[in-house]
Amino acid sequence: QVQLQESGPGLVKPSETLSLTCTVSGGSISSYYWNWIRQPPGKGLEWIGYVYYSGSTNYNPSLKSRVTISVDTSKNQFSLRLTSVTAADTAVYYCARRDPRSSFYFDSWGQGTLVTVSS
Amino acid sequence: QSALTQPASVSGSPGQSITISCTGTSSDVGDYNYVSWYQQHPGKGPKLMIYDVSNRPSGVSNRFSGSKSGNTASLTISGLQAEDEADYYCTSYTTSSTLGYVFGTGTKVTVL
Numbered sequence: 001q002v003q004l005q006e007s008g009p010g011l012v013k014p015s016e017t018l019s020l021t022c023t024v025s026g027g028s029i030s031s032y033y034w035n036w037i038r039q040p041p042g043k044g045l046e047w048i049g050y051v052y053y054s055g056s057t058n059y060n061p062s063l064k065s066r067v068t069i070s071v072d073t074s075k076n077q078f079s080l081r082l083t084s085v086t087a088a089d090t091a092v093y094y095c096a097r098r099d100p101r102s103s104f105y106f107d108s109w110g111q112g113t114l115v116t117v118s119s
Numbered sequence: 120q121s122a123l124t125q126p127a128s129v130s131g132s133p134g135q136s137i138t139i140s141c142t143g144t145s146s147d148v149g150d151y152n153y154v155s156w157y158q159q160h161p162g163k164g165p166k167l168m169i170y171d172v173s174n175r176p177s178g179v180s181n182r183f184s185g186s187k188s189g190n191t192a193s194l195t196i197s198g199l200q201a202e203d204e205a206d207y208y209c210t211s212y213t214t215s216s217t218l219g220y221v222f223g224t225g226t227k228v229t230v231l
Contacts, residue, residue, distance in 0.1 A: 105155035
């Protein structure tokens with residue numbers, strides 16, 4: 001059973017860069033799409049983007065200018081960078097997997113990590 | 120990408136059936152059978168309940184079922200139980216602006 005675990009700073013200052021890593025255990029990072037999804041406190045879910053194990057990416061247009069998602073297959077990890085953060089980027093950030101051999105849904109999720117943007 | 124529209128809250132008594140709607144557009148729900156539903160209990164990550172409109176992953180109770188008509192998908196919970204009290208989100212593959220995903224606004228299910 002694959003497990004995903006988010007890690008990174010819980011507090012980021014406004015205008016700085018948010019960086020998170022998702023470590024995949026119990027399975028290979030190869031052959032899957034790896035996604036970042038966030039949820040502001042008390043609000044709904046928002047898809048941020050994905051990276052395929054080969055390195056190709058796709059991002060939510062509303063965040064595209066500030067987002068980079070990358071993969072490190074040697075470490076079974078993928079990462080999120082979000083630049084120029086504001087208080088509106090305060091959220092629980094989840095990593096999630098999509099299996100291209102199945103369909104367009106997220107079959108495994110991390111437990112989430114809260115990132116607060118504040119000075 | 121505009122969020123899919125869900126009712127903010129739905130409630131029912133134990134044993135009853137409830138239905139949650141999820142309305143999108145012809146660029147997402149209406150054009151693809153790639154609607155999925157997730158259950159989220161407080162402080163927890165989302166759990167997949169339905170995929171491809173009406174399919175249940177292994178381990179999910181058959182009290183959960185999904186359907187779609189036009190631009191609106193629905194999740195029905197039959198034989199409502201206390202443990203079903205949670206937030207529910209729909210999501211759909213979308214070709215609006217980019218090839219990605221759009222989530223619903225979320226529905227709080229309360230078991231009376």
